[in-house]
Amino acid sequence: MGTNASISIIALFGFSVLISYVTAWLILISPAIRLFTDRPGGRKIHQKITPRIGGISIVIPFLLFAFIWHFSFFMNLQPLPSHLFIAVILGSIGITVVGLFDDITLVSIPNSTKLVMEFFIAALLISISGIKLDTIHFLGQTYNMGFAAWPLTMLWLVGITNAINIIDGVDGLASAVSLVSLCTIGILAHLSGDHSIVIFCALCAGLIGGFLAHNISPARIFLGDTGSLFLGMMIGLLCVYLVSTTSNPYPVVIAPLIVGFPLVDVIVAMARRFFRAISTGESFIRSLLKTMVADNDHIHHRLLFRGLRHSQTTIVITIYAVTTCAVAVVVSMVQDTSTLFFLIYLILLTAWFAYKLDFFDSLTNLNQKSADQKQKPESKIKNRKNIVVLNANEYLKHALEFFKQDIFSLHFVEIGQKPDDSVKFSAVLVINNHIDNQTEDLDQAIYLSTRFHCPLILIADEFAASSFERTKKLTLKTLFVRKPIYVPKLFNDLYLFAVNGDSASMLDCQFTNETRVLPFIGRK
Numbered sequence: 001m002g003t004n005a006s007i008s009i010i011a012l013f014g015f016s017v018l019i020s021y022v023t024a025w026l027i028l029i030s031p032a033i034r035l036f037t038d039r040p041g042g043r044k045i046h047q048k049i050t051p052r053i054g055g056i057s058i059v060i061p062f063l064l065f066a067f068i069w070h071f072s073f074f075m076n077l078q079p080l081p082s083h084l085f086i087a088v089i090l091g092s093i094g095i096t097v098v099g100l101f102d103d104i105t106l107v108s109i110p111n112s113t114k115l116v117m118e119f120f121i122a123a124l125l126i127s128i129s130g131i132k133l134d135t136i137h138f139l140g141q142t143y144n145m146g147f148a149a150w151p152l153t154m155l156w157l158v159g160i161t162n163a164i165n166i167i168d169g170v171d172g173l174a175s176a177v178s179l180v181s182l183c184t185i186g187i188l189a190h191l192s193g194d195h196s197i198v199i200f201c202a203l204c205a206g207l208i209g210g211f212l213a214h215n216i217s218p219a220r221i222f223l224g225d226t227g228s229l230f231l232g233m234m235i236g237l238l239c240v241y242l243v244s245t246t247s248n249p250y251p252v253v254i255a256p257l258i259v260g261f262p263l264v265d266v267i268v269a270m271a272r273r274f275f276r277a278i279s280t281g282e283s284f285i286r287s288l289l290k291t292m293v294a295d296n297d298h299i300h301h302r303l304l305f306r307g308l309r310h311s312q313t314t315i316v317i318t319i320y321a322v323t324t325c326a327v328a329v330v331v332s333m334v335q336d337t338s339t340l341f342f343l344i345y346l347i348l349l350t351a352w353f354a355y356k357l358d359f360f361d362s363l364t365n366l367n368q369k370s371a372d373q374k375q376k377p378e379s380k381i382k383n384r385k386n387i388v389v390l391n392a393n394e395y396l397k398h399a400l401e402f403f404k405q406d407i408f409s410l411h412f413v414e415i416g417q418k419p420d421d422s423v424k425f426s427a428v429l430v431i432n433n434h435i436d437n438q439t440e441d442l443d444q445a446i447y448l449s450t451r452f453h454c455p456l457i458l459i460a461d462e463f464a465a466s467s468f469e470r471t472k473k474l475t476l477k478t479l480f481v482r483k484p485i486y487v488p489k490l491f492n493d494l495y496l497f498a499v500n501g502d503s504a505s506m507l508d509c510q511f512t513n514e515t516r517v518l519p520f521i522g523r524k
Contacts, residue, residue, distance in 0.1 A: 008077055009199055013206040016061065020210025024057035028214070028221055036103050036224065050219060052103050055227020057214075058207040059096050062230075063089070065203060078196045084245075087129035087237055088200075094121035095161065095233045099226030115158070121233075122157040126150060131237065133244045136252035139337060156255070157236045163262035164232030165225060166269075167317075170300045171217035171310040176318045178231040179208045181258050184325035185238050188332055192248050197238065204234065217310035218484075235259060250332050253343065257331065260324025261317055264350055265299050268359055272297065296398045302357045305402045305487055320353065384409040385426040385499055388419050388448055391441055392431050396485065403487045407495055415444055425452040427498035432460035442467055449476055455498050457481060 027033060028051065036053035066088065070079050080088065098117050102109050126132045132153040136143050145152060168174035186201030211227070214220045223231075239255040256263050270291040277287035303313040327346050331339045354360065389400070389412045400410055408426075413419050430445035432438045438460060449456040455477040458467065463480055471478040479497045481490065 005077070005195065009202045012077070012199065013202045016065070016203050016206030017210040019061045020057050020207040021213050023061060024054055024211050024214045024221060027051070027053060027057055050222055052222040052224035053226060054211055054215060054221040055099060055224045055230055057211050058204075058227050059092065059230050061207055062203065063092055066092075069199075077199050080196045080200060083129045083131060084241060087125050087131050088234070090128060091121065091125050091233045091237055092230060094124070095229045096226055099224065099229045102225040118158045118161060119154055122154040125157070125237070126153055131240055131245050133240060135244055135249070137243070137249055138251050138253060139339065153240060156240060157233060159266070160236030160239070160259055160262065161229050161232035163259065163266045164235065165228040166298065167262050167265055167300065168223055168228040169298065170304070170313050171219040172212055172215050172314045173300060173317060174223055174228050174231070175208050175212050175215055176314055177261055177321045178235060179205055179212070180318060180321045180325055181235050182208070184258050184328055185235070185242065187329055188242060188250060188254065191332065192250070197241070200238070204231075217314070251339070253339070254328050254332055257324050257328035257346075260346075261321045268354055269298055272359055296395050297402070299357065302402075305399050309486065310484070323349070386411060386423050387494070387498070388413055388425050388428045390428065390430040390445055391415050391433070393433075396431065399487050403491065405491055407499070408491070415441060419448065425454050427455045427457060427494065428452070429457045429494070430459065432458065435460065435462055435464055438464050438467055442470065446470065446474065446476065450474070455479065457494065457497070459483060459485060
């Protein structure tokens with residue numbers, strides 16, 4: 001690659017960063033954004049209403065440039081091969097339509113329908129472009145896949161497309177991991193002399209970089225299915241191209257390494273669901289079906305449950321993604337039996353990572369409930385402090401229950417529902433999801449706090465002045481906690497305030513260098 005071409009690629013990268021950033025900003029100020037808002041609740045981690053159409057700031061500029069680049073030889077850059085260009089355009093437009101329908105608030109597409117549409121797009125893409133896993137290479141050997149090429153390629157494209165979509169659960173995570181994967185593909189393409197792929201990756205990387213400026217924590221806009229499905233489809237397609245279609249194809253193991261984290265997350269999630277279902281007495285078939293049921297127990301969830309912020313979780317996972325991609329580059333250069341040592345190292349690292357996040361619990365103990373009871377004598381359970389938790393969504397319930405501790409017994413109650421009168425409560429914890437409803441949520445919390453003569457903890461994005469005035473007038477011992485909620489910090493402050501008698505009247509529950517840690521509260 002000559003100096004002029006290198007300068008043109010760098011200029012393209014910078015230009016695409018600017019275009020994506022400006023496009024995302026225009027989307028944020030557009031009134032149409034109200035059709036694509038994502039409200040908190042259910043299994044969702046975010047705690048503010050946030051638009052989820054940020055992927056458009058990547059897809060639209062990409063398609064515009066792709067056409068200009070292919071048909072006018074823009075900036076004298078080498079164009080994509082015709083069959084790859086066709087695959088890129090078909091895949092981009094098709095998967096973007098699916099993502100848009102899934103992101104718009106007025107339409108709801110069942111997951112099964114979305115999956116069928118994705119398989120159709122993959123089949124159409126293969127049939128028209130001819131890009132598929134005809135042959136694979138590993139340890140110097142070449143294997144012809146024959147009739148298996150079609151189903152393998154379709155499963156790969158759909159699997160990677162959804163894997164990127166699944167990890168889009170933390171601010172900036174899917175974008176950062178996709179950025180690492182595309183940079184790795186660009187490096188491998190450069191090593192093999194395929195400069196058109198380098199240009200492709202530079203364009204996509206720049207567009208992701210511009211969008212990330214709006215998507216880093218706290219995110220102003222989400223990637224949405226439009227963006228995550230698009231990135232997944234493009235990365236999956238380029239992986240197939242690198243290992244099977246180019247004149248000098250790479251070993252097949254390169255492909256899963258490029259998308260190492262998304263694949264690990266999906267595999268671990270499915271294995272965890274399967275063994276958890278088996279441990280509860282489900283049949284083998286029903287346990288297999290349970291592997292497809294969504295939950296709040298992915299790797300990024302567990303890192304958040306441990307107390308990491310969104311930004312910290314993204315950094316930790318991105319470092320792991322960089323590691324798997326670095327191994328991919330090393331393997332591409334070595335291509336002999338020493339490759340196995342790098343793969344074994346990565347497998348051991350992944351196993352250690354999963355072990356530290358307790359993903360082996362269901363394997364080491366198939367009867368988790370009985371094990372918990374053995375670890376926690378009945379007398380110890382009786383001595384726990386009872387806490388009423390009002391208005392918690394599914395995600396927060398799971399997070400509070402997942403973070404094992406021996407201090408509190410949590411009683412989840414909906415607004416308007418009465419807790420058990422026979423229980424003596426030590427505190428009332430109420431979660432307010434919108435300031436317009438704060439008075440209503442606070443009414444029941446004050447009633448319960450007064451009734452049980454216990455402190456009140458109010459969690460909200462922001463606090464109305466009337467909330468301070470009411471609790472002060474009633475002389476209620478109140479702790480105001482500002483979202484986002486970090487579970488270990490919340491339990492620590494809850495203990496200090498409700499059990500240990502902390503006299504604070506207001507506390508911003510944000511992680512600082514002075515976070516107070518109680519050694520007897522936490523994951524065992």
